[in-house]
Amino acid sequence: MKKLYFIAFCTIVPLSLWGQRINFNEHIAPIIHQHCTPCHQPGEAAPFNLITYQDVAKRSNFIQKVTETRYMPPWRADPNFGQFKNVRRLTVGQIAMIRVWISQGMPEGEPEKLVSKPKIGKQSGMSADKVLAWQQAFTVPANNREGYYLFSLPCNFDEDTYIKGIEFVPGNKKLVHHARISVDTTQLLRATNGKSIDDTSIARYGTVKMKEEFIAGWVPGNNAVVYPNGMAKMLPKGSDLLVNVHYAPNNLPNQQDSSVVKLYIAQKPITNPVQTFILHEEHISNQPFEILPDTVVTFYAKTQELPYSISLLSVQPHMHVLGKSLRCYAITPGGDMIPLIKIPQWDFNWQMTYEYAQPLTIPMGSILYAEATYDNTAQNPENYFNPPKKITYGWSTTQEMMNVIFQYVVP
Ligand code: HEC
Incomplete structure (x- = not known):
C-alpha cells in the first residue's frame, strides 16, 4: 500500500515540488478550502470546521484516513461509469499530498503563501x-x-x-x-x-x-x-x-x-419541459420484490424499448438500508452499452442526485436496465432486524424500495 502511494505521489505531484517541503498554506489549504470547507463550516451539516491550519492539524490522522478510504468528500458513484458535473472527488495526487504533508510533520508555511480563501456562507x-x-x-x-x-x-x-x-x-x-x-x-x-x-x-x-x-x-x-x-x-x-x-x-x-x-x-x-422517469419495483423481472431473511439477492429491472430518444439530465438511485450495490445502464438498438450510474457500495446516508456532465442522449429503441443488490443477513450492520426478517416493498424505514429516478428532456 505504502509503495503504491509513493508511486502515485511521484507521478502526480509536480516536479517543482521535489525537495520542497509541503506546507499547509501553499499546498493543503487550497484542497481543503475547495473540497471540505463547503460543508465543514459553521451552520453547515458537518460536525466540525475545516478552515484553518489548526482545524486541519488537530484532526490530521482522521483526515488522512477519510481521504484515503474516499469516505470524504462524500461521492459514492464509480468515476469510470458515467460522467457527472457535480463530481466531488480528490485526485490520487491530492490524497498523496495530504499524506506526505502529515508524514513531514505538518508544516504551516509562510503566512504570505496563504492565498486560498475559503468560501463561507452560501452565495x-x-x-x-x-x-x-x-x-x-x-x-x-x-x-x-x-x-x-x-x-x-x-x-x-x-x-x-x-x-x-x-x-x-x-x-x-x-x-x-x-x-x-x-x-x-x-x-x-x-x-x-x-x-x-x-x-x-x-x-x-x-x-x-x-x-x-x-x-x-x-x-x-x-x-x-x-x-x-x-x-x-x-x-x-x-x-x-x-x-x-x-x-x-x-x-x-x-x-x-x-x-x-x-x-x-x-x-x-x-423549449424543453423537464420530465421524471422512475425505474421501480414494477419493472423488476425476477418478481416478487421480497427479500428473504439470510439472503443477499439481486433484482433486475428493465424498461420497454424507448419510443423516442431522451436526454438524461440527472439520476438518483434510491434504496433503504439493506441496499448493497446498484448499477444502471442503457443498451442501444445497435448493442452499445451506455453507462448510467454505478454505486459499488450503497450508502444510505448519501442519497445523492448525480447530474450528468452533458445531457446524455439515449437513442430511440434503447432499453434501460438496473440491477440492485440487497443484503438481508445479520452481517449487514444496518439491518433493523436480528434475526433478519422477510422484507417487502414499502415507504417505511423497515421496508425496501428500488428506484432509479431520472430527470430528462425530449430533445
Ligand atoms: C458534502 C458535504 C461534505 C464535504 C464536501 C465534506 N464533508 Fe466531511 N462530513 C460531512 C458530514 C455531513 C459529516 C458527518 C456525517 C458523516 O460522517 O458522514 C462529515 C464527517 C467527516 C469526518 C468525520 C467522519 C467520522 O467517521 O466521524 C471527517 C474526518 C471529515 N468529514 C473530513 C472531511 C474532509 C477531509 C473533507 C474534504 C476532503 C470533507 N470531509 C468533505 C460533510 C462533508
Missing part, C-alpha cells in the same frame, strides 16, 4: 420567486430513532407554472439528514402533513401509489437544482409539493425544524 446569486415553508415549526421527536416525516406545501398556483430551479433549505441543519421533494397533483397527501411515514394511516398512501412525481433530492452540501437553459419543470395548477424529510436519530429536547423550499420561476416559452 447562490439567485433570488427566489416563491418560498414555501412548513405551516408551523416541527418538533423533532427526541426518541433516538430514525424519523421520516412528510410535509405538504401547497404552491397555490392558479395556472400551470414552470420552474427553472428549486432549492431545499434545511431549518435544523444538525438534524435534517436528507430530503426528497415530489409533486402531488391530487392534494390528497395534504392529509399526511407533519406525519411520520411509519404512521399506519400513511402506509395506505404508499400502496395506493398515489400520483406524486419526484422533482429533487437534497443531502448536505447540495445547492439549488438549476436546469440547463431553456429547460424547466412544470408544476401543474393547484398542485402541492410533498417533502419527505429524514431526521437523524437524536435525544435532544425541544429541537425544532422549519425548512423551506425555494422556487425559481421560468419565463415562457419553455
Whole structure:
C-alpha cells in the first residue's frame, strides 16, 4: 500500500515540488478550502470546521484516513461509469499530498503563501420567486430513532407554472439528514402533513401509489437544482409539493425544524419541459420484490424499448438500508452499452442526485436496465432486524424500495 502511494505521489505531484517541503498554506489549504470547507463550516451539516491550519492539524490522522478510504468528500458513484458535473472527488495526487504533508510533520508555511480563501456562507446569486415553508415549526421527536416525516406545501398556483430551479433549505441543519421533494397533483397527501411515514394511516398512501412525481433530492452540501437553459419543470395548477424529510436519530429536547423550499420561476416559452422517469419495483423481472431473511439477492429491472430518444439530465438511485450495490445502464438498438450510474457500495446516508456532465442522449429503441443488490443477513450492520426478517416493498424505514429516478428532456 505504502509503495503504491509513493508511486502515485511521484507521478502526480509536480516536479517543482521535489525537495520542497509541503506546507499547509501553499499546498493543503487550497484542497481543503475547495473540497471540505463547503460543508465543514459553521451552520453547515458537518460536525466540525475545516478552515484553518489548526482545524486541519488537530484532526490530521482522521483526515488522512477519510481521504484515503474516499469516505470524504462524500461521492459514492464509480468515476469510470458515467460522467457527472457535480463530481466531488480528490485526485490520487491530492490524497498523496495530504499524506506526505502529515508524514513531514505538518508544516504551516509562510503566512504570505496563504492565498486560498475559503468560501463561507452560501452565495447562490439567485433570488427566489416563491418560498414555501412548513405551516408551523416541527418538533423533532427526541426518541433516538430514525424519523421520516412528510410535509405538504401547497404552491397555490392558479395556472400551470414552470420552474427553472428549486432549492431545499434545511431549518435544523444538525438534524435534517436528507430530503426528497415530489409533486402531488391530487392534494390528497395534504392529509399526511407533519406525519411520520411509519404512521399506519400513511402506509395506505404508499400502496395506493398515489400520483406524486419526484422533482429533487437534497443531502448536505447540495445547492439549488438549476436546469440547463431553456429547460424547466412544470408544476401543474393547484398542485402541492410533498417533502419527505429524514431526521437523524437524536435525544435532544425541544429541537425544532422549519425548512423551506425555494422556487425559481421560468419565463415562457419553455423549449424543453423537464420530465421524471422512475425505474421501480414494477419493472423488476425476477418478481416478487421480497427479500428473504439470510439472503443477499439481486433484482433486475428493465424498461420497454424507448419510443423516442431522451436526454438524461440527472439520476438518483434510491434504496433503504439493506441496499448493497446498484448499477444502471442503457443498451442501444445497435448493442452499445451506455453507462448510467454505478454505486459499488450503497450508502444510505448519501442519497445523492448525480447530474450528468452533458445531457446524455439515449437513442430511440434503447432499453434501460438496473440491477440492485440487497443484503438481508445479520452481517449487514444496518439491518433493523436480528434475526433478519422477510422484507417487502414499502415507504417505511423497515421496508425496501428500488428506484432509479431520472430527470430528462425530449430533445
Ligand atoms: C458534502 C458535504 C461534505 C464535504 C464536501 C465534506 N464533508 Fe466531511 N462530513 C460531512 C458530514 C455531513 C459529516 C458527518 C456525517 C458523516 O460522517 O458522514 C462529515 C464527517 C467527516 C469526518 C468525520 C467522519 C467520522 O467517521 O466521524 C471527517 C474526518 C471529515 N468529514 C473530513 C472531511 C474532509 C477531509 C473533507 C474534504 C476532503 C470533507 N470531509 C468533505 C460533510 C462533508
